[in-house]
Every structure is written in structure tokens, then in C-alpha cells.
Amino acid sequence: MSAEWIRPRTLQEALAIRSARHVRPLAGATDLYVRYRGIAGTLPALSEAVMYIGHLNELTAISVHEHQLRIGAAAVYTDVAAHPATPGILKNAIAELGAPALRNVGTLGGNIGNASPAADAVCTLYALDAQVELASLGGARRVPIDAVITGPGQTAIAEDELITAILVPLGYDSFSFYRKVGTRRANALSKLAFAACGEVEDYTLGHLGVAIAAVGPTVIRSRELEERMRGADGRKIANLRNELIAGYLALVAPISDQRSTAQYRRWVTENLLIEFLDRCLPSNLNGPQ
Amino acid sequence: MRRLLDVLREDCGLTAIKEGCGEGECGACAILIDGRVVDSCILPVGAAQGREIETLESIRETARGRLIVDGLSRGGGVQCGFCTPGIAVTIEALLRENPNPSEYEIRDGISGNLCRCTGYQQIVEGVLYTAAETRERSR
Numbered sequence: 131m132s133a134e135w136i137r138p139r140t141l142q143e144a145l146a147i148r149s150a151r152h153v154r155p156l157a158g159a160t161d162l163y164v165r166y167r168g169i170a171g172t173l174p175a176l177s178e179a180v181m182y183i184g185h186l187n188e189l190t191a192i193s194v195h196e197h198q199l200r201i202g203a204a205a206v207y208t209d210v211a212a213h214p215a216t217p218g219i220l221k222n223a224i225a226e227l228g229a230p231a232l233r234n235v236g237t238l239g240g241n242i243g244n245a246s247p248a249a250d251a252v253c254t255l256y257a258l259d260a261q262v263e264l265a266s267l268g269g270a271r272r273v274p275i276d277a278v279i280t281g282p283g284q285t286a287i288a289e290d291e292l293i294t295a296i297l298v299p300l301g302y303d304s305f306s307f308y309r310k311v312g313t314r315r316a317n318a319l320s321k322l323a324f325a326a327c328g329e330v331e332d333y334t335l336g337h338l339g340v341a342i343a344a345v346g347p348t349v350i351r352s353r354e355l356e357e358r359m360r361g362a363d364g365r366k367i368a369n370l371r372n373e374l375i376a377g378y379l380a381l382v383a384p385i386s387d388q389r390s391t392a393q394y395r396r397w398v399t400e401n402l403l404i405e406f407l408d409r410c411l412p413s414n415l416n417g418p419q
Numbered sequence: 420m421r422r423l424l425d426v427l428r429e430d431c432g433l434t435a436i437k438e439g440c441g442e443g444e445c446g447a448c449a450i451l452i453d454g455r456v457v458d459s460c461i462l463p464v465g466a467a468q469g470r471e472i473e474t475l476e477s478i479r480e481t482a483r484g485r486l487i488v489d490g491l492s493r494g495g496g497v498q499c500g501f502c503t504p505g506i507a508v509t510i511e512a513l514l515r516e517n518p519n520p521s522e523y524e525i526r527d528g529i530s531g532n533l534c535r536c537t538g539y540q541q542i543v544e545g546v547l548y549t550a551a552e553t554r555e556r557s558r
Contacts (some may be wrong), residue, residue, distance in 0.1 A: 135420045135465045159476075163422060164442045164462045180420065180466055202520065208455065229531025230512070232443060272497040292550065 134179040141188040141265075141294070147181060149267050149290040156236040157184035157204040160228075174292040189239070189294060193218075197300045203239025203263075207251070210238065212284075218325045219297060219306035223254040245279045248320045250310055250346035252279070256341035256349045258303065258323040263295040264288070269344050270300045272297060281347050302337045303327035305414040310341065311398055313389070318397040320344050321390035325401040330414050334363045340406075345382040345395050352381055355360060364415040367407060375403045422543035424448045424459040425467050427474060435504040436477035439533070440532060446532030449505035451472050458531070475504045478511045482556070486549045494545030498536030506532050510546050519550060 136153060138144040147153060154176070156162060166174035167413045183189055189204035201210055210216055211224040211233070227250050228236060240247045242262060249334060252275065255277055261272045275296075278286055287293065306327035312318030322345050328338035337360055342350045355377045385393035423493050427433045427450070439447030441460050448460040451473040478484040482516065490496070496501050506529060513520060513528035525546045526539070534542060 159463050159466055160461055184466055209551050231456045231458045231531045
């Protein structure tokens with residue numbers, strides 16, 4: 131059976147449809163045939179109606195408002211990466227995501243709605259303290275990214291809501307660190323990804339966000355461990371190092387799947403923590419040696 | 420909703436594009452939509468509504484399209500040929516945006532296209548030839 135295809139003309143119409151009936155919102159569609167394809171040549175085995183929203187101008191715009199970047203949920207990765215205000219760490223994640231043909235259709239809204247624990251772009255959104263704008267006919271609300279994604283494939287998005295935008299605070303990434311570990315450079319889903327960014331002032335650490343993807347049911351971020359690093363200088367980071375590594379390793383709960391094993395993911399997480407704490411942070415906190 | 424790939428091949432008779440992996444990994448089905456490269460095997464036809472579609476059938480008739488084919492041929496970038504139409508379309512998208520790509524930029528540009536025969540070096544050399552020749556002729 132072929133799923134019904136609905137194409138609203140405006141965001142308002144899309145929200146009205148969303149409030150009236152169950153539809154699956156769709157923009158880049160990069161996962162539709164991968165996840166629901168039957169045998170070759172058959173239509174996707176998806177029984178829900180699909181509502182295409184990738185063409186809605188209200189959802190594809192990217193703009194800057196005061197100290198915040200507003201990325202339309204259906205803006206494609208290529209356009210997000212090309213925008214002059216996009217933080218470097220998000221550009222890095224996009225550069226390593228898929229390949230040009232996927233970046234020309236894939237969207238941040240889709241990456242969030244899918245709620246995969248291995249979502250690369252979403253991982254950097256955690257580190258950047260991004261918020262997600264969810265709209266319904268009744269109005270819009272802004273929810274922190276870690277409160278939107280509640281588990282693998284699970285979100286706090288209500289049945290009548292659509293993801294309309296991603297709001298990224300600007301100016302919190304004077305340094306950043308991003309590593310993606312996958313089978314090949316292009317088009318590979320992550321075995322895991324590590325994103326960190328923050329501010330350094332007077333040789334001490336200010337605002338900081340550290341996010342690790344694909345090592346638990348959702349992206350892992352610890353406000354508690356970040357708080358311990360806040361205000362630290364290079365020497366204090368060196369003293370806290372072992373505790374921090376142990377703290378993060380206690381939080382990760384990787385699984386074995388077709389892409390990697392739990393043990394490998396744990397080892398690589400530890401190695402990336404070491405690289406971040408022993409090389410990235412000291413080089414930013416101590417300045418050039 | 421049918422895939423754009425099937426509509427182009429079966430209804431429009433545009434058979435230059437190929438279905439390789441069928442899940443957006445290999446680029447054999449690459450086409451241009453509004454001038455940007457897209458994998459037609461994972462695109463529902465509805466997502467292309469009202470947009471400009473170009474396939475190898477039109478690109479190869481242009482001056483640069485002929486140079487792309489020529490470059491792939493001279494560089495030895497074609498063996499079995501299954502990936503070649505998608506690679507040629509992807510090269511067109513790359514050169515439109517960046518007429519003078521570095522070797523790194525070429526490799527990044529074709530990173531979504533798998534070729535199991537050539538090992539890519541010959542394709543990269545073919546693109547360098549095409550880019551240089553296109554610039555030379557437009558002087």
C-alpha cells in the first residue's frame with residue numbers, strides 16, 4: 131500500500147492538518163526509502179500519511195536575531211553550512227555528514243525528529259545549547275534540545291506540533307572540538323561522535339558544552355561535570371582529568387550493533403576524552419606554549 | 420509515493436541514471452535539482468514538484484558536459500561504467516560552483532559516489548583536465 135502524500139501550501143495549513151489528523155512530517159526524506167523500502171521497485175511500506183514540508187518558505191529561512199541564529203527546520207544542510215553566522219562546530223559536523231547529495235536535501239529538523247542517538251548534527255546542537263521551536267495552531271514554544279529528544283526515536287513533540295526552527299545562541303564557541311568516528315569518510319553513520327565548544331577568558335574556562343553521540347540512548351551531556359570544569363585553568367583541568375574521564379565513562383552506556391561494538395565505543399570515547407582534556411583544552415587555556 | 424529515479428527511468432525514458440544501492444550511499448542515481456546534486460533513488464517524486472531537474476541526458480549535450488565525458492575518458496576514469504553517469508552529473512554540479520577545484524575539493528565533491536573499478540585517482544585526474552580545459556576555452 132502506498133502512503134498518502136499531502137502537500138500543504140503554507141505553514142498555517144500544515145499546522146491545521148497536523149492538528150486534524152495523524153501525518154508524518156517529511157522534508158529531506160533521506161530516511162523514508164531506507165527505512166521503509168520493500169523489495170526493489172516497490173513503494174515504501176509506510177502506512178501513515180506523509181506531509182511534505184520541505185518546500186515551505188517559513189521553514190527554510192535562516193536568520194540572525196540579536197545573539198541568536200534561527201535556522202528553519204527544513205533549511206538544507208548545504209545552506210546551514212554556507213550561512214556566515216553558523217558556528218564553526220556545526221559547519222564541521224555538516225562537512226563530515228553524508229556527502230553533497232545528502233547535504234543538499236537533509237535538514238536539522240529531520241535529524242531532530244528522527245531522534246537517532248547517532249545523529250551527528252544533533253550532537254553539536256547539544257554542545258551549543260540549542261533550543262528547538264515547536265509550533266502548533268495554539269502557538270509556539272521553545273524547548274532545549276535535550277528535552278526534545280527523550281530516547282532512541284522518541285521525542286517530546288506533541289501530535290499536533292511541528293518542528294519549525296532551531297535556535298542557536300551565538301558567541302559561545304571561541305574554541306571547539308569535533309570528532310566523528312565512522313567506517314568511511316563519506317556517507318557513513320557514526321560509530322560515535324564527540325562535540326565540545328566553549329569560552330575561554332583570562333586563561334580560565336567559561337561557558338562549556340560537551341556532547342557525545344551514539345554511546346547511549348540519547349546524546350550524552352553532563353551539566354554536573356561541565357560545572358566542575360567551569361572556571362578552571364589549565365592546571366586545574368590537569369588535576370581533574372582522571373575524575374572527569376571516570377565521570378563521563380560512568381555515564382556512557384554503549385550498545386553493540388551493525389556499526390560497532392560496545393567495547394570499541396567505550397575505548398574510543400575514553401581516547402577522545404583524553405585528546406580533549408590533555409590537548410584541546412590546554413592549548414586553548416594556556417595559549418601557545 | 421514513487422521514487423524520482425523510477426519516474427525518470429520508466430516514465431520519461433531517461434535511463435542514463437542507474438540504481439545502485441537504492442539507499443543514497445553510492446551516487447549512481449545522481450541528478451541535479453535546481454542546480455544541486457541529489458540522489459534520485461531516495462527522493463519521493465513529490466519533493467521535486469515545481470523544481471528544475473537535469474539529468475546526464477541534457478548535461479552531456481553542453482560544452483562542459485562534453486568536456487566532462489572527455490576528461491573521464493582521457494583520465495581512464497571509466498571501466499565498467501555503471502557509476503559514470505552519476506559521477507559525470509556530480510562533476511557538473513561541482514564545476515558549476517567551483518570552476519577551479521583543488522584535488523581535495525574534487526575528492527570531497529565526489530565523496531558520495533562509489534566506484535569499484537578505478538580507485539578514484541583516474542576520475543580526479545579527469546576532473547582536473549576538464550576544469551583546466553573549460554577555463555582555457557572560456558578565456
